């Protein structure tokens with residue numbers, strides 16, 4: 001569906017994307033995970049055939065965006081980072097007008113609009129003004145709009161940024177259903193839980209480069225331990241205490257507010273910490289996540 005080799009994007013002297021290779025296969029959910037500024041949106045805009053490639057090769061649905069931009073865009077669904085809904089129109093008319101833009105006949109577009117409103121659970125709000133919708137509803141409507149042309153490939157730039165946990169879960173459920181229906185999804189996110197929930201495969205991006213690639217499970221297994229013991233001590237004590245626990249796991253990360261001890265048995269770490277007479281104010285054992293993978297690979301956390 002997408003094939004990129006040595007893909008670069010420069011803005012003047014600044015290179016936002018510094019030579020990445022990406023293959024996306026039909027039917028999979030593929031993610032770009034990385035912090036703000038990693039180059040995810042710049043990559044997505046090239047894939048959406050709206051931003052020219054600076055260098056490298058890019059093929060989308062087997063075509064070159066420099067030559068076949070309109071043909072590619074006709075087969076894509078695009079859900080941008082910012083809501084770009086028409087606030088002058090009703091919820092349903094946002095779909096109808098967008099569908100007409102693709103040249104879909106009036107009766108067909110009406111049928112699809114009703115189907116899609118049902119799918120994103122907005123059927124009752126069809127006549128409402130867009131302004132009256134919550135953030136989560138607007139996102140769902142944007143996704144419905146991006147599906148009006150029955151795209152082969154759906155591009156989602158940070159689909160749940162800014163939404164509350166419940167709205168995020170509703171959206172994930174809809175995206176999961178689309179995946180089950182065979183729609184190829186490509187999404188960017190800086191939420192590791194979103195990447196874990198939705199992506200079959202993902203690349204971790206940092207500073208315009210891909211630093212790791214695989215399924216969430218492969219990435220976690222390849223770059224972290226099974227468990228992590230989190231130890232909170234007093235403010236300012238973490239740096240000094242790291243040396244006292246560093247032999248308890250495979251490695252230790254020092255964050256401003258806690259120590260992370262990486263070990264396959266987190267409870268064992270906690271027991272040994274107490275045996276040594278150390279008294280953390282709070283402890284927690286959890287499984288490793290993509291956040292730990294990112295920390296391992298870049299020395300930084302995903303979300304500041």
Ligand SMILES: Nc1ncnc2c1ncn2[C@@H]1O[C@H](COP(=O)(O)OP(=O)(O)OP(=O)(O)O)[C@@H](O)[C@H]1O
Nearest residue numbers: 011014016034035036037038039040041042043190
């Ligand atoms: N039109 C532009 N002109 C100049 N610099 C740009 C432009 N678009 C993006 N950049 C820069 O390129 C870098 C990558 O931006 P990009 O939006 O691709 O990152 P991102 O990973 O999507 O981050 P975010 O999560 O904030 O969207 C940033 O440093 C950004 O400031």
